[in-house]
Amino acid sequence: MAQLVKRAFKFRFHPTPEQAGELARTFGCARLVYNKALHHRTHAYTSEGRKISYVESSATLTQWKKTEDLAFLNEVSSVPLQQALRHLQAAFANFFAKRAKYPTFKSRKESRASAEYTRSAFTYRDGQLTLAKMDGPLAIVWSRPLPEEAQPSTVTVSKDAAGRWFVSILCQDRIIPLPATANVVGVDAGITALATLSTEEKIVNPQHERADRRKLAKAQRTLTRTEKGSANRQKAKLKVARVHARITDRRRDHLHKVTTRLVRENRTVVIEDLTVRNMVKNHTLARAISDASWRQMRTMLEYKAQWYGRELLVVDRWVPSSKLCSACGAIQRSMPLNVREWVCACGASHDRDVNAAKNILAAGLAER
Template identity: 55%
Template sequence: MITVQRAYKYRFYPTPEQAEQLARTFGCARYVYNHFLKVRTEAWYETQKRVGYNDTAKQLTALKKQPETLWLQEVSNVCLQQSLRNLDTAFKNFFQGRAKYPTFKKKQARQSVRYTTSGFSYRAGRIKLAKHKEPLTIRWSRRFTGTPSSVTVSKDSAERYHVSLLVEEDVAALPFSKQETGIDLGLTHAVITSGGKKVNSHHYFKQSEKTLARAQRHLSRKQKGSANRAKAKLKVARIHARIADQRLDFAHKLTTQLIHENQVVAAESLQVKNLLKNRSLAKAISNVGWHQITTMLAYKAQWYGRSFVQIDKFYPSSKRCHACGHLADAMPLSVRQWDCPACGTRHDRDVNAAKNILKAGKAILAGADKLREHENTTAGHAGG
């Protein structure tokens, strides 16, 4: 049994008054983020001075008292402070090489604000936000245990409202399984396992491509700023939202099955961002959602006491014979089956790659276990 933080996302339907208050909150949080992004950028370029979170928090207090920005007091201060924390995190990610330089937030994009414990109340299964008179009307599609530590309210481009609750829960490890699998990520098949199972890729974007193209043509004919253009834009956004929901549902079901069935899951490390630069494959790669699948496998394995390992991206899993270890000189993508010249074993390209990925993954885990055992032994001698 381990304690983990889990996020539960639910759809909710605001009243007109709540929608107006949320729009005001989204706008204020966005304004604060953009304002202090400009302040921090100008401070660096003009005086080479770094402005941190504490500095911006002090400036925010003064900003709320200025006559031209008194309207910032109409929303919860908790959301404005969290906006500053998000900006600070964006800068930290940039300086540590994990993300690009922060950019200004747009009104047309997805909007979200975060409430910590002082900004909302949770009683008898009802959530009431600060500055709101009534609790939110939430569609409780799943149960959770514990008390939410934070609440994130969002509105997507399809004008759907969601609330995400962060809670701490005790999760029991799954019973030990003797099964282990390596997975090769593909395009025609989303996942090919070392056991020979091939999971077809569901082409959700392709299924909606004609409908989406028609909606986009209608949008292009509408006059900018008109009500009809807003309606057409919403229709396009809803098609994109449906496709994203389908991909997410597929990834959750696939990864949950893999984690429940196998004690060890090994996968390859892929530089998805670089692969998406290939114009011929970008659409197919995005449709499968490789990064989404590996991310889910990582945290679900941690939750349920499984082992998930990713091998080096340069490991020649497709060119190596899993039976004897012979390494072929070349293996074009057009070759789907091949015979090993050393031992004569006939290989399905993808299944062979998955078997090699499993072998390499188990070797990495074994090395990690030996290192951990050595460290424990060393620590024991030092303590003695």
């Protein structure tokens, strides 16, 4: 049975000079409101021990708009400013729930600037999207169609460090579950092979960062030779950002293809609970681990399994998947990283990664 889910559809668009100027002002005002509200809430708590709610912050924003110094806030749509306050409220909620660190100030040098518009601040009609304070629709590159009779609830406009403009449209989509299958698979994440399956298949890791490392290094060297504040420095920064964007886009595309295939072909997918944050502290492997992007792969598997009626199981990171013989259950005393193949006392010959994937699958099925 099909289910309705909220899904964001992201597209590139090409603003006119007037639209780009309006959006740049909106980005700046939203960042200013966020930072001033954060300062206000922090000062109230440290000096008076008083917590400020979203409602009080919203009322304070109204007062700011009436002052001479901040009257320019009235020149942009009020909705992105209110949404900035809501994002700050969510950041504090995550902090007090111990899910995140204390909110930090936003910098104009951040790689991505964005503004969020709710339904009252945009119109979507006949395949055209028009934002508040703009006299015409955005020139969106519709790389794929929105769901039939889509009614967007939220629109987020952003600009990345490479100078590309994006619009993310949130709307309801009808997801049709995939055909039933009895297949189950264990997945061992790696560096040489992005994923080794319990079926003994190894999915190659394209290593996109390594492929463009020379081009990236050249762009970074050019950047270091430019003078701070010069026009050439801005051009060099843009070149570096474009190389990074190319790496990120290709990596994301490959991960989408891999995770979609795993979810489509298997009823149950079992993965290992890896602590990537601790693993990247190994300076020898940090670059390769970051390039593999295991955390992003897990996130994709989680929401795709939920969408399409599949099961994703996560086994404890302390399961000795590499040292355990999948044939007899014997545990080896040690298993250095340079050992890629080994023979158990029972006579079974193992590929390290395939053996780990089989053990991950067995552990996941045993725990559910």
